[in-house]
Amino acid sequence: MxxxxxxxxxxxxxxxxxxxxxxxxxxxxxxxxxxxxxxxxxxxxxxxxxxxxxxxxxxxxxxxxxxxxxxxxxxxxxxxxxxxxxxxxxxxxxxxxxxxxxxxxxxxxxxxxxxxxxxxxxxxxxLSPTVTRQLISRVAGDDSRQDRSRRARERLAALGEREREVAVAVGRGKSNADIAADLYMSVATVKTHVSRVLAKLALNNRVQIALLTHDAGWLLDDE
Known part of the structure; x- marks a missing residue:
């Protein structure tokens, strides 16, 4: 090893x-x-x-x-x-x-x-889902937030419908297994969608997906 x-x-x-x-x-x-x-x-x-x-x-x-x-x-x-x-x-x-x-x-x-x-x-x-939500809720509501939201939505526009659904689920802290159950797809398919989202958005990890969907206002129902 x-x-x-x-x-x-x-x-x-x-x-x-x-x-x-x-x-x-x-x-x-x-x-x-x-x-x-x-x-x-x-x-x-x-x-x-x-x-x-x-x-x-x-x-x-x-x-x-x-x-x-x-x-x-x-x-x-x-x-x-x-x-x-x-x-x-x-x-x-x-x-x-x-x-x-x-x-x-x-x-x-x-x-x-x-x-x-x-x-x-x-x-x-x-980062656990709970800690992730605590962190993203700390984003300041200052003058820059509107610009950040606009930029986030522009970036996320590159995603297809299924990729958007997966991105939102990741933003809500759900595991691949949970996403698969919620969206009626296999875990392997979820992994493929997550990989595509990361590649399309030039992101490094799931936490960045969560932050971007938060900035775009896609998680407002959770707040």
Missing amino acids: TAIKVLLVDDDPLVRAGLSLMLGGAEDIEIVGQAGDGCEVLALVDRLAPDVVLMDIRMPTVDGLTATELLRARAGAPEVILLTTFHADEQVLRALRAGAAGFVLKDTQPAEIVDAVRKVAAGVPV
């Missing part, structure tokens, strides 16, 4: 040491490198080729948000999990829009952090 290669990024050496200990105890996870600031991330990713970057959201020179945006804009970028002390930090929304696979709280139990790394490496975002 090939180990999941992880890069740890946090400005607190004690946090890095703790994460290294808890992740290093898993047979299927290998810590390939550590960094104390986001400014080191791109070079280390090029040199070490990690599968997952576990990164603090707040760092002094280049924060985790900026580093995530720079990293996920590149082809073949590793998945990113952000470390935060806030359950609904609005900065996390920015990171999710940039393509982060999710976030974990710094006080999360070790076994859950290990599980999060495994899920993200397998392409599964580490």
Whole structure:
């Protein structure tokens, strides 16, 4: 079995040491490198080729948000999990829009952090439907929201009718099995539609689909 290669990024050496200990105890996870600031991330990713970057959201020179945006804009970028002390930090929304696979709280139990790394490496975002709804409900209702809604609807116009139905279901936090049951299709067909939605919209993961459908106003019945 090939180990999941992880890069740890946090400005607190004690946090890095703790994460290294808890992740290093898993047979299927290998810590390939550590960094104390986001400014080191791109070079280390090029040199070490990690599968997952576990990164603090707040760092002094280049924060985790900026580093995530720079990293996920590149082809073949590793998945990113952000470390935060806030359950609904609005900065996390920015990171999710940039393509982060999710976030974990710094006080999360070790076994859950290990599980999060495994899920993200397998392409599964580490946000439960409940947390996803909490996050998207935090989107500010300021002057930019109308423009964001318009842009979202313009992007989503590229989808076919069935793809729109699947996108809305993903936005509501439903699993592939739930979507298949609701829309009377096979799980394999749902996976195909999700893949097409991601490709057509140039998105990285299901969380970004949820955010885009929220921005477009497609989930208003849920709010």
